[in-house]
Amino acid sequence: QQPVQSPQAVILREGEDAVINCSSSKALYSVHWYRQKHGEAPVFLMILLKGGEQKGHDKISASFNEKKQQSSLYLTASQLSYSGTYFCGTSYTGNQFYFGTGTSLTVIP
Amino acid sequence: EPEVTQTPSHQVTQMGQEVILRCVPISNHLYFYWYRQILGQKVEFLVSFYNNEISEKSEIFDDQFSVERPDGSNFTLKIRSTKLEDSAMYFCASSEQGGQPQHFGDGTRLSIL
Numbered sequence: 514q515q516p517v518q519s520p521q522a523v524i525l526r527e528g529e530d531a532v533i534n535c536s537s538s539k540a541l542y543s544v545h546w547y548r549q550k551h552g553e554a555p556v557f558l559m560i561l562l563k564g565g566e567q568k569g570h571d572k573i574s575a576s577f578n579e580k581k582q583q584s585s586l587y588l589t590a591s592q593l594s595y596s597g598t599y600f601c602g603t604s605y606t607g608n609q610f611y612f613g614t615g616t617s618l619t620v621i622p
Numbered sequence: 623e624p625e626v627t628q629t630p631s632h633q634v635t636q637m638g639q640e641v642i643l644r645c646v647p648i649s650n651h652l653y654f655y656w657y658r659q660i661l662g663q664k665v666e667f668l669v670s671f672y673n674n675e676i677s678e679k680s681e682i683f684d685d686q687f688s689v690e691r692p693d694g695s696n697f698t699l700k701i702r703s704t705k706l707e708d709s710a711m712y713f714c715a716s717s718e719q720g721g722q723p724q725h726f727g728d729g730t731r732l733s734i735l
Contacts, residue, residue: 543721554713554726555665562721600665604721609678610655612665 516541516603518613525591525620533586533616535601544584545602546575547612548595555600558586591620624648628714628727635704636735643699643730645714654697655715655724656689658682665713671697672720701732709734 516537523531535544543562547555559568561577561584569575572589588595601613627646635641647654656668669679671689688700697716701708711731715724 545723549665554728557723557725560723602724609670609680610667610724612657612667615664 515611516544516601516613518599518601518616520616521614522617523619525618527593527620527622528590531588531591531618533588533599533601533618535584535586535603535613537582537603539605540581541584542604544575544577544581546584546586547600547602548597549600550597588618591618593620593622596620624650624725626714626716626725626727628712628730630730631728632731632733634733634735637706638703641701641704641732643701643712643714643732645697645699645727646695647697647714647716648725649695651716651718651725653677653717653720653722654691655717656699657713657715657726658710659713659729660710668699670720677720704732704734706734708732 516535519534525531545560546558548558549555559575561575564579564581567576575586577584596619599616599618602610604610626648629644633641654671657665658668659665667680668683669689670677674691686702690698711729713729714727717724
């Protein structure tokens with residue numbers, strides 16, 4: 514039931530864009546996005562609850578498709594501070610929570 | 623800003639011993655969670671807790687594990703008869719409601735020797 518993320522890893526130069534995908538074989542109750550820097554706790558970025566929803570802040574946004582089986586995280590004009598591992602987190606019932614496989618993002622000057 | 627606090631930050635224990643990891647969730651949050659992250663791997667759900675009882679648990683959360691809310695502020699994870707493979711970072715998290723954003727503590731690094 515664990516959601517699958519792609520790509521596993523990506524390296525960007527500052528200012529470049531990236532898309533991280535999170536897919537599930539069945540509909541999700543919600544999807545969360547978290548970023549974890551090395552040696553630190555995951556930090557919440559955003560949550561999407563409704564099919565077709567899109568939301569974002571600054572240069573990081575996310576979408577949730579109509580069937581609620583796929584979400585994408587968009588990072589535009591990347592900054593060095595965006596480096597870290599990005600996890601989607603999903604729930605099918607609202608309580609048990611599954612983190613995705615993770616995407617390592619490295620931004621280089 | 624309110625935060626989740628975990629103690630200790632690092633715990634070293636002999637194999638076979640019992641450990642208790644402690645967490646203080648954000649005060650107005652109703653849902654509490656424990657996660658495990660083995661070095662270099664993804665974050666794994668262990669258990670969620672609501673209204674003084676377990677609401678869901680994963681297959682990892684077997685009889686070796688237990689959780690408790692001994693008073694109005696603490697939330698503990700007990701691991702009995704620890705094994706080498708229990709070595710990991712353990713994160714506590716809390717949320718206002720189920721399915722809502724989770725706020726994570728800084729974690730406890732558990733090392734089993």
